[in-house]
Amino acid sequence: xxxxxxxxxxxxxxxxxxxxxxxxxxxxxxxxxxxxxxxxxxxxxxxxxxxxxxxxxxxxxxxxxxxxxxxxxxxxxxxxxxxxxxxxxxxxxxxxxxxxxxxxxxx
Amino acid sequence: xxxxxxxxxxxxxxxxxxxxxxxxxxxxxxxxxxxxxxxxxxxxxxxxxxxxxxxxxxxxxxxxxxxxxxxxxxxxxxxxxxxxxxxxxxxxxxxxxxxxxxxxxxxxxxxxxxxxxxxxxxxxxxxxxxxxxxxxxxxxxxxxxxxxxxxxxxxxxxxxxxxxxxxxxxxxxxxxxxxxxxxxxxxxxxxxxxxxxxxxxxxxxxxxxxxxxxxxxxxxxxxxxxxxxxxxxxxxxxxxxxxxxxxxxxxxxxxxxxxxxxxxxxxxxxxxxxxxxxxxxxxxxxxxxxxxxxxxxxxxxxxxxxxxxxxxxxxxxxxxxxxxxxxxxxxxxxxxxxxxxxxxxxxxxxxxxxxxxxxxxxxxxxxxxxxxxxxxxxxxxxxxxxxxxxxxxxxxxxxxxxxxxxxxxxxxxxxxxxxxxxxxxxxxxxxxxxxxxxxxxxxxxxxxxxxxxxxxxxxxxxxxxxxxxxxxxxxxxxxxxxxxxxxxxxxxxxxx
Numbered sequence: 001x002x003x004x005x006x007x008x009x010x011x012x013x014x015x016x017x018x019x020x021x022x023x024x025x026x027x028x029x030x031x032x033x034x035x036x037x038x039x040x041x042x043x044x045x046x047x048x049x050x051x052x053x054x055x056x057x058x059x060x061x062x063x064x065x066x067x068x069x070x071x072x073x074x075x076x077x078x079x080x081x082x083x084x085x086x087x088x089x090x091x092x093x094x095x096x097x098x099x100x101x102x103x104x105x106x107x
Numbered sequence: 108x109x110x111x112x113x114x115x116x117x118x119x120x121x122x123x124x125x126x127x128x129x130x131x132x133x134x135x136x137x138x139x140x141x142x143x144x145x146x147x148x149x150x151x152x153x154x155x156x157x158x159x160x161x162x163x164x165x166x167x168x169x170x171x172x173x174x175x176x177x178x179x180x181x182x183x184x185x186x187x188x189x190x191x192x193x194x195x196x197x198x199x200x201x202x203x204x205x206x207x208x209x210x211x212x213x214x215x216x217x218x219x220x221x222x223x224x225x226x227x228x229x230x231x232x233x234x235x236x237x238x239x240x241x242x243x244x245x246x247x248x249x250x251x252x253x254x255x256x257x258x259x260x261x262x263x264x265x266x267x268x269x270x271x272x273x274x275x276x277x278x279x280x281x282x283x284x285x286x287x288x289x290x291x292x293x294x295x296x297x298x299x300x301x302x303x304x305x306x307x308x309x310x311x312x313x314x315x316x317x318x319x320x321x322x323x324x325x326x327x328x329x330x331x332x333x334x335x336x337x338x339x340x341x342x343x344x345x346x347x348x349x350x351x352x353x354x355x356x357x358x359x360x361x362x363x364x365x366x367x368x369x370x371x372x373x374x375x376x377x378x379x380x381x382x383x384x385x386x387x388x389x390x391x392x393x394x395x396x397x398x399x400x401x402x403x404x405x406x407x408x409x410x411x412x413x414x415x416x417x418x419x420x421x422x423x424x425x426x427x428x429x430x431x432x433x434x435x436x437x438x439x440x441x442x443x444x445x446x447x448x449x450x451x452x453x454x455x456x457x458x459x460x461x462x463x464x465x466x467x468x469x470x471x472x473x474x475x476x477x478x479x480x481x482x483x484x485x486x487x488x489x490x491x492x493x494x495x496x497x498x499x500x501x502x503x504x505x506x507x508x509x510x511x512x513x514x515x516x517x518x519x520x521x522x523x524x525x526x527x528x529x530x531x532x533x534x535x536x537x538x539x540x541x542x543x544x545x546x547x548x549x550x551x552x553x554x555x556x557x558x559x560x561x562x563x564x565x566x567x568x569x570x571x572x573x574x575x576x577x578x579x580x581x582x583x584x585x586x587x588x589x590x591x592x593x594x595x596x597x598x599x600x601x602x603x
Contacts, residue, residue: 008296015289022282031278038285045292053299064301068243072288075250079281082257086273093267099278104268105351 122148130220272355297325408434486559
């Protein structure tokens with residue numbers, strides 16, 4: 001039987017996978033994908049916890065969590081738009097997306 | 108619902124949109140109007156905030172208007188003395204940055220309308236962060252600031268270093284946002300509410316009695332929030348992006364990053380953690396939080412200062428210097444007392460004013476073709492005596508020499524640490540300040556003591572000159588006004 005706790009464990013695992021990927025890979029687009037994975041883990045957490053609050057309390061208690069998830073999706077879309085634009089600019093300038101080869105600044 | 112409480116935000120948002128529209132109708136030679144309109148909007152918002160603050164102070168008539176309970180949307184957004192005081196700081200930062208960037212934007216052919224609108228939207232996000240008392244609103248303010256900042260870092264489209272700065276700032280910023288959000292989801296899971304006040308229920312975070320599972324869950328969320336905001340304020344070990352982003356970004360934008368988003372992140376940290384830390388003092392303490400802040404403070408200031416000693420580029424050196432100052436400010440959180448909170452608020456003001464002064468000089472020289480290496484400042488006292496004197500005043504303030512404002516900032520933090528029985532932390536702070544003299548003095552020595560064949564005199568443009576004059580005046584004046592200002596900071600901290 002799958003219950004809410006499984007959803008929360010899945011959220012934690014998804015977040016861990018995303019974090020690992022974001023820290024390990026050097027491809028900027030992949031890092032962005034991993035960050036998206038982390039954000040989806042967050043959304044899963046929010047709706048699961050919202051459901052949990054609704055089960056133990058009133059249906060009203062679920063609203064903030066669900067609203068938060070919608071805000072996260074909206075803002076993440078805006079963030080990705082800016083991020084991809086920045087990556088595109090770098091690729092046009094230098095033809096690389098690997099952050100270990102984007103290293104003019106150091107010291 | 109009292110829309111009056113958000114007039115400053117509404118003015119800034121409206122001005123930002125107006126600048127975007129105005130930009131469409133301006134000819135190439137009249138692009139400066141965008142900056143003038145932004146300055147007018149920020150000034151109007153500043154006046155509105157001062158009026159709200161004056162009305163909300165205890166001796167004013169409208170004490171209830173800005174009381175802790177008052178706010179918009181069921182207390183999600185509040186206009187208490189803390190929020191208003193910090194908003195004044197943010198608006199001042201916005202004014203200074205726009206004044207400093209007018210000539211830079213023109214000479215580098217940055218699109219003036221976009222630039223000014225982005226600064227305004229970033230300031231708007233910072234103001235929302237200052238007034239939020241709800242996780243959703245904090246997140247929205249944070250992202251409003253951050254997304255505008257990513258674009259600002261990359262605005263020099265022809266410069267590969269600017270693009271690289273933007274990419275690094277974006278990737279770490281987005282990662283930090285994800286960590287903050289995960290922390291928020293755990294706090295929400297623990298408390299069942301997105302309101303910050305839910306954390307303060309008696310015994311909730313004491314890990315005993317009423318909350319055997321949800322208390323620890325919320326506490327884990329808070330620890331993740333510390334890590335996420337550690338990225339935003341560039342605390343060691345989450346600081347690696349800052350020197351690159353600061354060096355590559357356009358110089359006025361670097362000035363903005365070093366004070367604006369950093370101060371806003373500190374405002375949120377104070378808003379979330381100050382009440383929780385004080386709660387810990389009253390009994391049933393989440394002891395992990397003060398220890399965490401103390402550790403971060405020690406590591407951040409030590410690493411920041413030591414690495415700054417080895418820097419050759421002034422923007423990079425100032426990045427490490429700003430990391431060190433974030434470390435000092437965290438001392439005020441680690442002590443977990445009302446005095447500590449007030450000291451952080453005071454230090455935020457002191458640091459922002461002083462650092463803007465330093466950057467004003469850097470931008471002045473940058474506009475006139477001087478490079479960003481510290482060796483480029485050799486013999487500056489001969490070429491531009493005023494710039495050198497202003498730089499000297501600001502550097503003395505950053506070191507913490509009386510009567511500059513920076514001295515009082517460090518003094519209050521020091522006293523807060525001693526009074527809380529954490530004298531060792533105060534000693535670490537003083538030793539670090541002594542180390543910092545090493546790299547600040549390097550600039551002073553280059554400016555005054557090294558002879559350079561006298562070059563051409565370097566004059567400031569009116570805008571940069573005015574901004575520099577105002578910040579240096581503030582560095583001196585706020586030092587003399589430290590008593591009323593610290594009173595205001597205590598008042599603001601008390602209402603958190």
